[in-house]
Amino acid sequence: MMPDYAMPVQGLIGGLMIGLAAAVMLLGLGRIAGVSGLLARMMRISDSGPPLLLAGAFILGLPLGAFLVSQFVGPVVTRFPESSAVLIVGGLIVGFGTRLGSGCTSGHGVCGLSRLSKRSIVATACFMGAGFATVAVMNALGLGW
């Protein structure tokens, strides 16, 4: 049933690391590990959130952690879309949408769902549903990559 290209074990292990990191932010610093909010805070786009230095430290850690895995664990596959238009349009909409919706996969998906937050359950259903629909429409239009 599980397709051979799926990575359930690595997914679970990496997921546990992500959840543990979010737990450290909550129990250590009293903050939500929401990447969109912390990025906006670091860039001085958001007025609320932790001190800029702490937001920046968390954000800086993301590429650092990925780099350490690629150096000391093994190659990390990253198949990005080749079209700059896809990256730019996607990025613009993700940036606007995560601010308007107060969160992304980490803040609503990981931190909110685990808290059974009504707002985050609705937000996650909205972005998952929109994601499924968008990929289906793109594929139907021959815009898949």
Added chain:
Amino acid sequence: MIRLFLIALGAGTLFGAGLAVSGMADPTRVRGFLDLGGRWDPTLAFVMAGAILPMAIAWLIQRRLATPLAASQFAVPATGKLDRPLIVGSILFGIGWGIAGLCPGPAIAGLALNPSAALVFVIAMVVGMTVHRSFNRSTA
């Protein structure tokens, strides 16, 4: 402050490492999860399950703590009220996520793995956030 900085840096590093280990630093794999009618890739569901488990325990512990271990108070958002910005914003986010296979965490982690492509997305994302801020200010 140094201690707080190191805690945040450590958490971000663990988070970024988790993204890399889980396959979520790969936009094609993430998009595969969203491709229900195609070559569906369930990996993202395992990542979410793995991440929610420790975080659910953390919320149970949080209820019993008066303050965080290294800060003076919990600053966590309200969970109740649904409003239009939450729904419209989340739908927009999902559309962008489906288009590029990228959400903010993997895009930023990708700066270390595929810098040129990730940087294009991250810059566009910051521009989108800035547009929201000016849009918000002009209507507020």
